[in-house]
Amino acid sequence: MMTVHPERAAGRSEREQPLLAVRGLRKYFPVKGGLFNRSVAMVQAVDEVSFEVREGEVLGIVGESGCGKSTTARLLMRLIEPDAGEVSFDGAAVGTRDGISTKELRRQVQMVFQDSYSSLNPRLPVEDTIAFGPIVHGIGRTEAKERAYRLLGEVGLDPQRFGRRYPHELSGGQRQRINIARALALRPKLVLLDEAVSALDKSVEAQVLNLLLDLKKEFSLTYLFISHDLSVVHYISDRVLVMYLGKIVEIGPVDLVYNCPVHPYTRALLLSRPSMDPGDRKTEPPLSGDPPTPINPPSGCRFRTRCAYAEEVCERIEPTLFELDEHRNHQTACHMAVPGSGHSKAAASTTA
Amino acid sequence: MAAMVTPIAEVLRDVPVTEKVVDAEDLHVSFVSKDTTVYAVNGVTFSLDPGEVLCILGESGSGKSVTLRALTRLLPKGKTRISGRVHVDGRDIMALNTAELSRVRGKIIAMIFQEPMTALDPVYTIGDQIAETVIRHEGASREAAYARALELLELTQIPSAKRRLKAYPHELSGGLRQRAMIAIALSCRPRVLLADEPTTALDATVQIQILLLLRQLQKELGMSVIFVTHDLGVAGEIADRIAVMYAGRFVESGPVGAVMRDPLHPYTQGLMASTVHGQLKGKRLRTIEGSPPNMEKLVNACSFAPRCPYAEARCLEGVPPEIWPVPARMARCILLEGQ
């Protein structure tokens, strides 16, 4: 039973503007310490992050711990207030008077959390959990329950058997299906998936990924898929965004970025994947050391402390996202890619 | 069979190559509680050569961690029922008393865990924790023990090793903590290293460093390693042999290349097929139907049959025996009979 919203299907090809536009998003967390719990340092979790999410696509976000991907997701849903930057949903700025309110944003944008035990209220039967969102937004109780019932079926759980169950009676994969159903209860356009399959066993992960793709087609959804698992992101995403220490270092179509990575960090990250072929084992780790903390990050390019190609210009000037290929929208923030940047590996300046 | 007690100062590499360093036969482990009994391990038999790396691959609930802990009897005392034979370095582990067991742990068998933050004692420095093991097992003096600790930190490639001797666990990053844990484990040159998903909680770039480090150390020290993981890629990167575990039994084992290229057991085949990677883009992922069995019930049938695409009525008649279609490759599947 197809429930594609007719107005969305019709409008998709005509719309030029992205579904979600993020400009200059910034969030610093104070580190408290000292006698009076004063702020002694700042965790620069997300710094000047700008990107777009186009309707109907899957945008993957990859990065290691401390890169800010989860914080970005929470900023997008306004679960955390940004320090700076603006977010526009469907052309309307969020939080402004003539834009859309936070509550309205939260109807259009929903989030699926990592399946931890704490992602579902242990005291509520799962159908109540799913019905909660619609009830909050004014849908009547009976209709909300009906919606929950139908969604349980959509995510592959028999509503008769599973509706009144409690989270502790379900397996990890089933709980994650409930999480997904909860997110879909409000009929959002954009779903943020924050490590949604990371805690699942591999066989269950495959089932849930299939489910996510089915639901995307059926409900005309757009996904923002955050994960540390590079293979899963490769499989499910159309475009990918690589983050490091609160900054975007590379963004582009997923096949292009994975097959021809430009940024040294992206290259190292992709090389760090353990090979499935025992005949093709690595002898050297692609990157040494641990990812540093985002407290007082390095000046200039934040990756320079672990980069094999770091030079003096990398310390002085912070690289910004540079358009590598106008048509295919592949950008990277690295001085080596920018002609005339001053880096020895960069091409000479194209302007005379 | 009386347990042989080798002198403490013996260097481990002198033991002849032909002797198996780990020999487990028909291992059964169950946990008995007021409400229920969980049959975690149901007949595991394997052996390990000196210097070999065996990867036990399985999903959650397969019994892989329990198998590992059973080798050193690190299981909750009241609840656990173990049976079977386990010999490590010639010693009968099941027959040791508490004092002997405690001498064996750390010295012959060492273990590293998934979460270094909880496996390290937060109130002692790294140097203290390494030195403690050395002093305990080798009776060395404090100076000698700290010297060895420094040596180990350098061996595990911890930068600024001297300074780090005085660091507390919370002052180190995840990767460094894991290296510190490895250093503690290696402090008395154990013959066998048991690794329980040590890289699962680490970032990708750190994970590959730790894996390569373990491989390097294993070669240098001639250590045997049993590495438990759920990640096929990790097995591919580090294992010599791989054993796939399901519902408390080894359902397939063999050299890692052969098993990964040409899996025999339907469960292994399902795992390989459902592993996500970019080349599958646009296609629907193959999945293994259903979910793992209830470990509170022991059934006298193939435990994978309810989920197996090739299941027949014969599969329900008893637990499939180990079948060796090719030397060194084993699979518990009756469909392989007669090959």
Next chain:
Amino acid sequence: MVEMKTLDMREGAQGRRQQGEEITVGSLRARSYWMMVWVRLRRDPVSMVCGVILILIALASIFAPWLAPHDPYQTSVFKRLAPIGSPNYLLGADELGRDMLSRLLYGGRVSLFVGLFPVVGALLVGGTAGIAAGFVGGRTNMLIMRLMDVFYAFPSVLLAIAISGALGAGFFNVILSLTLILIPPIARVSESVTTQVRTYDFVEAARASGAGSWTIIRVHVLSNVLGPIFIYATSLMSFSIIVASGLSFLGLGVTPPTADWGLMLSTLRQSIWVNPYVAALPGAMIFITSLCFNLLSDGLRSAMDMRL
């Protein structure tokens, strides 16, 4: 026998339903959390025995007018300190010849009420303050909790004595002073539990669904927070009964001739030399009641800790 499932690759919701349905471990009936707590509690013999004892004591006290053989205020010179087992005076008589059994029964009403009502009162006030502080966080939290700390700084029994001394003896004053000393610990526990629950993902998910703070508290926070707070409160009950009796013992509580276990202990103090068993009776009642509350609250805590 192991059941075989056929592979079903049908598309759509039907096909997905086949995939999602897995074998779940354990019982298939959906039981609410509190029902499961009750089932577990039922299996604990200690808790059940204590529960029964407490119910009996409570019932005996409630039905004192019907159960008591004599008027608790009726004195008798002849029957002073009659030993246990005297005819007509089953548990003997006190120093003024009043029937001990009747006085214990009537005393139970006062002692139990004075002991338990402050806990209820403190739960309402302290619980609300703590949950509010825990949920809102920040400066409000600091304000409320530091205020509580001021009271916490005083040893509670001394504080109770001081307040009672200032207000004077009397039924109402005792309840007031006990409530006041119980508010800070309940507030502290409430705050810490609420702060913890607030960090859970499902609370964030509720906010992500657009719910306001009141809705979140009502639907998500309260049900998860009241359990541990309630357990802590039951453990305070034994403390409260003892302190209430203590205050009466010191003359700062209920006034004579009211029957109250603590007061009875006090007036029978001298009689220890004459008839120690009768003199010990009120103490035995206090002891049994508070012990049962203690053990029951331990049992409740174990039953609620499910390791799910």
